[in-house]
Amino acid sequence: MTHQHASRIVIRRTRGDIPTPVVGHDRRWALIRTLLHDTTLPTATRLAGLLLRLYAQPVSRTARLRPDQVTRTGDTVHLAHGPQPSALPGPLAELVVTLAERRHGHGTLGRTPDHPWLIPGRDAGQPISASALPLALNQLGIRARPARNTTLIELTAELPPSVVARLLGLNINSAERWSTEAAGQATYAIDLARRPLRQ
Template identity: 45%
Template sequence: MASTTHRPSPGCATLVAHRVLPDRDEHLAAIERWLGPFLDRIDDRAERKIVRGFVTWHHLRRLRRGFPQRRSTFEQAVVVERETRVAVRMLDWLHTRGQSLAGCGQGDIDQWLAEGTSYHYSARNFVLWCVRRGHASDITIPIYVKENLRSEFVEADERWALARRLLHDDALDTVDRVAGLLLLLYAQPLARIATLTLDQLTQRVTDHGVQVRLGSKPLALPPPLGALLLDLVDRRHGRAVVGRTMELTWLLPGGAPGRPISARQLMRRLSRLGIQARLSRNTALIDLAAQLPATVLSDLLNLHTGTATAWNDVAGNTAPATPPSCPGGTPTPDPSNASRHDTMPAPHPLGRGQAARRDHRATKPQRQNRHCTTRLTTTRVGSTTDIARAPTLRTARESGRC
């Protein structure tokens, strides 16, 4: 699969950045350029129409719906290409057996899966869409069960050593330091880090503390990381020699004018520092999931509730979702307010296995009343004044780990 197919055109990106052309989703435009010539190679006109309908209504419609607030990524473009190619390959395979999409049965689909690799399971969305639209009947492709991606971690000591280096080593690039800390401490995927914008950052007027909105609720950052983010806002620039403007909203501008850095570029940069993206994210997630209920993880870290619940199970966290009232006269959040769980405890170097889960259960009472939410007056970085209800997060430095 030619992944370079969906790289945005540098010339068009430059014209868009200078407002010669209207703003557009460059990855989406690249998909559309690739799609026409590829589908023209399908001989059967009816099947060509079916595949085009699948790509248009299942994939492109959803990508277009998010623009301009949310733009498609390179990884999403790769998924569209993969599922389009595998759909055409399945149709060709059916033809070699003297079958058609409308006439094939579950036995044919099972044979298709048995003869191929896991790549053939990528036709699942196409098959389900065809059945819903009446182009096929009584066939399905099950979800491909991948290896347990929640079973591989880095050692806790290694994680905290990397976090200490990123916090205190001024010789490192600020981009690497911020991206690495958001991954190591808050389990943010690189694709999301790469597309952070200035609108997601706020700074409190009272104490100049920095908050970032990763999910539906703003998250207060520890002062060292907040200072790094502010420094990055002041110094940010991409590698593009044209199209630079202070009006760009990307926190991490990339090489193409008007575009953010790619997740793959971030992965390469962090790899050079010894940070393994997926394993580091797993370690951060099991740490946080051992301390917080799924609703909090979902709201603060932008996780699907099912994913957050699964991580709670892996971490052995069976604590009730609603935290108790704060002691000592500290204001208790209103139970009717959706932000009552906006509390993020200190990152904890949770190990693996039953010992770590026993440790989680043994220390649960000490963790339950650690922080309470308060209303804070904030000012948006580079923009207007705002008021937000922000969670509190103890830094690893305060816990003695950094």
């Protein structure tokens, strides 16, 4: 355009990170049950999938969790993945405790409990690669982006944006955008349900 070799080009802005989710409610909860109860799956994969599906936590953030983000008060296990630690339900709490107690790196022989990561990677002193967890989740039919979008829409449909922001560690503006998206999804579903059936 500067050199007069092309006419004016218009590139539409995208809406950011709020595409329509492609994961149905029933499918989401079926996968959550699998992740909670299938002990043949790797513990790290189960944890990443559950934090994604229950708390909309990006897989890259799960990969960099540290043991000091896990605390236990009596029988309750908390995970600090946002500004306010979340009390974890029983099976998920067990997964987190298992990782915290049995973690060891691949880069050294034997157990090395002094490294700084909840899920250590292959290189000594490094967390698991952020690309390794999505690959493992893909094999279970879990695509990280649609799964996170679906979780965010379901949570913001049920809870005020301020609560979602505090619970998930989201910016309040982002939580409000997701709340608006959830309201739009609900309106569309109601309109669809009211349409007369075609003969």
